[in-house]
Amino acid sequence: MARRTDPRVLRTRALLRAAALELAAERELHSITIANVAERATVNRATVYQHYQDLDELMLDAMEDELAGLIGLAARCPLVVLPAEMPQGFLDMFRHVETEATLYRRMLGPCGSPRFVNRLRQLVAEQVALQLVEAGAGRADEAGVELRAHCSAGAFIGLVTCWLLRPDWLPAEEAAAHAWQGLHLGGGKSAG
Secondary structure, three states, rough: OOOOOOHHHHHHHHHHHHHHHHHHHOHHHHHOOOHHHHHOOOOOHHHHHOOOOOOOHHHHHHHHHHHHHHHHHOOOOOOEEEOOOOOHHHHHHHHHHHOOOOHHHHOOOOOOOOOHHHHHHHHHHHHHHHHHOOOOOOOOOOOHHHHHHHHHHHHHHHHHHHHOHHHHOOHHHHHHHHHHHHHHHOOOOEEE
């Protein structure tokens, strides 16, 4: 039987996550300290350390809902067998990132969160692997499927990072269109 988490613990973690996201929306991650988060959440530093090992762990936890939304969109988007026309789901992924562009820029940027990048890569790779298996590329536990899935996931993270960090910001619609064209030129398998 699963143990029930104390509601006070849940409230404190929610306060800490909200404080961390507010601060990340205001400034670069490298300039945020545990003391800043504690002050914003109106708790003491020791309380933060009772819940999180370090700021990177806290930021990853704070971004979990954001990641869940993005991965939910990726699950509904063809990433292996590409239709000729860009599917709405592909554009929706870009629009999702665009709504929290500052947070994604900070998490993926040069002073970002390695744990976040690894978590995002793992989650996207899992979705690609499911689609590879469905397309008949092999079993999920085969090295080739795993390698291809992580290749695609890494490419997606690189693409989003490049888009977010460009000085001449493109709207999601334009970025998605360029990315979709790149996928087709890059040898993505097309449907039909």
